[in-house]
Amino acid sequence: MPHLHLEYTANLTQLDTDKTLLRLNHALVASGQFGAEFDIKSRAHKVESFRVGTGLNERGFVAVRLALLSGRSAQVKKQLSESLLAVLQDIGDWPEGVQVQLSVEVRDMDRDTYSKVAIG
Amino acid sequence: MPHLHLEYTANLTQLDTDKTLLRLNHALVASGQFGAEFDIKSRAHKVESFRVGTGLNERGFVAVRLALLSGRSAQVKKQLSESLLAVLQDIGDWPEGVQVQLSVEVRDMDRDTYSKVAIG
Amino acid sequence: MPHLHLEYTANLTQLDTDKTLLRLNHALVASGQFGAEFDIKSRAHKVESFRVGTGLNERGFVAVRLALLSGRSAQVKKQLSESLLAVLQDIGDWPEGVQVQLSVEVRDMDRDTYSKVAIG
Numbered sequence: 001m002p003h004l005h006l007e008y009t010a011n012l013t014q015l016d017t018d019k020t021l022l023r024l025n026h027a028l029v030a031s032g033q034f035g036a037e038f039d040i041k042s043r044a045h046k047v048e049s050f051r052v053g054t055g056l057n058e059r060g061f062v063a064v065r066l067a068l069l070s071g072r073s074a075q076v077k078k079q080l081s082e083s084l085l086a087v088l089q090d091i092g093d094w095p096e097g098v099q100v101q102l103s104v105e106v107r108d109m110d111r112d113t114y115s116k117v118a119i120g
Numbered sequence: 121m122p123h124l125h126l127e128y129t130a131n132l133t134q135l136d137t138d139k140t141l142l143r144l145n146h147a148l149v150a151s152g153q154f155g156a157e158f159d160i161k162s163r164a165h166k167v168e169s170f171r172v173g174t175g176l177n178e179r180g181f182v183a184v185r186l187a188l189l190s191g192r193s194a195q196v197k198k199q200l201s202e203s204l205l206a207v208l209q210d211i212g213d214w215p216e217g218v219q220v221q222l223s224v225e226v227r228d229m230d231r232d233t234y235s236k237v238a239i240g
Numbered sequence: 241m242p243h244l245h246l247e248y249t250a251n252l253t254q255l256d257t258d259k260t261l262l263r264l265n266h267a268l269v270a271s272g273q274f275g276a277e278f279d280i281k282s283r284a285h286k287v288e289s290f291r292v293g294t295g296l297n298e299r300g301f302v303a304v305r306l307a308l309l310s311g312r313s314a315q316v317k318k319q320l321s322e323s324l325l326a327v328l329q330d331i332g333d334w335p336e337g338v339q340v341q342l343s344v345e346v347r348d349m350d351r352d353t354y355s356k357v358a359i360g
Contacts, residue, residue: 001343003303007163021291029294037293041301041341043247044289049164051141053157054149061161063123067345077233085235094239101161103121103236105187105229109345113317115325116343119334127283169284171261173277174269181281183243197353205355214359221281223241223356225307225349 001109001116002034003067004042004084009050009060011098017044020091024064027083033076038118052101061101062088070108077106121229121236122154123187124162124204129170129180131218137164140211144184147203153196158238172221181221182208190228197226241349241356242274243307244282244324249290249300251338257284260331264304267323273316278358292341301341302328310348317346 004024008015021042029037052059064084068077081104088102124144128135141162149157172179184204188197201224208222244264248255261282269277292299304324308317321344328342 003343003345009163017289018291021289022294025291025294037295038299038339039341040293041303041343042291043249043287045287046289047163047165049137049141049166051138051145051162053160054142054145055157059158063161074230074232077230078235081233081235085237089237092239098240099158100239101159101236102239103123103161103234105123106233107230110314110317110347112314113321113346114343115318115321116341117325117329119332119340119342120338129283167283167285169257169261169286171258171265171282173280174262174265175277179278183281194350194352197350198355201353201355205357209357212359218360219278220359221279221356222359223243223281223354225243226353227350 001039001069002028005065006044006062007047008044008062010046010048011058011060012062012094012100014093014095020044023087023091024084027087031080031083033072033080057099058097059099064088064104066104066106067109068106069111069114071111081106121159121189122148124160125185126164126182127167128164128182130166130168131178131180132182132214132220134213134215140164143207143211144204147207151200151203153192153200177219178217179219184208184224186224186226187229188226189231189234191231201226241279241309242268245305246284246302247287248284248302250286250288251298251300252302252334252340254333254335260284263327263331264324267327271320271323273320297339298337299339304328304344306344306346307349308346309351309354311351321346
């Protein structure tokens with residue numbers, strides 16, 4: 001906890017995933033919501049097969065999902081969501097002629113049934 | 121919003137993901153539930169490593185998850201689920217000798233903490 | 241139902257996904273919670289692009305999500321979570337010098353809007 005998933009469409013060729021994940025993780029650390037930086041587990045996945053809507057324009061997206069153990073307030077979650085979106089907005093530039101949508105979802109993981117162990 | 125994820129096992133070699141995603145998106149547009157076709161963000165992911173149950177028969181699956189901003193009725197979500205399943209049923213044919221399971225999950229994304237911006 | 245997703249970071253090179261998925265599925269069958277072994281749909285995904293926290297140590301993770309139709313008690317879900325974590329703990333050995341985190345999330349899928357069909 002937390003788990004972060006970033007998906008990006010393959011037409012966003014300039015996206016530097018290493019840099020982006022590190023910046024997202026730094027934003028989460030800076031929120032003060034998490035006890036240990038070590039707990040933040042983030043991954044990026046390039047989406048090769050996608051379709052945005054039904055139109056013919058070239059389109060793409062970056063979609064982040066942040067999964068937290070349940071119990072945080074809506075206000076805290078909204079702030080986390082906005083801080084991650086700010087990182088996504090800052091990392092562009094996006095390719096010419098591609099309509100890009102950036103989104104961040106925050107969802108709860110049930111704290112009572114989440115299991116974890118750290119090794120090493 | 122909405123986000124659609126389609127996973128399919130690699131043994132379903134005849135699946136045309138471009139055509140399938142477009143048909144799923146058209147079904148969502150036809151539902152009248154979404155303000156703009158542009159908002160529908162769909163992706164397909166081929167699952168190379170999988171196991172269905174514990175038996176030895178050859179098996180596969182297509183699993184769709186549709187994520188919506190919270191607030192729609194169970195009835196509306198059920199109709200969306202069934203309309204997407206109907207698309208999956210219609211796109212077969214499936215390989216001989218493979219037991220295939222098709223499923224659609226509809227889940228809510230918390231509207232209050234979802235952030236989004238469109239660029240270009 | 242159920243759906244199981246296993247993600248593992250690419251630096252955990254010794255992980256045998258076929259064996260791991262089969263053992264996880266056997267643990268689910270042994271729980272007695274599921275009517276048919278055939279219903280258990282599990283997949284493994286190797287995460288090539290990831291970042292754990294902000295530190296410089298080599299780190300990795302195995303993250304399992306189990307999605308169940310809604311209605312089971314917290315106690316049952318906790319037992320399922322712990323039995324899957326026990327499998328993950330048992331399958332190591334993990335690479336020297338990598339800090340590995342193992343986690344299991346159990347989440348509900350809305351039973352009223354889940355659609356499914358089996359073919360063949």
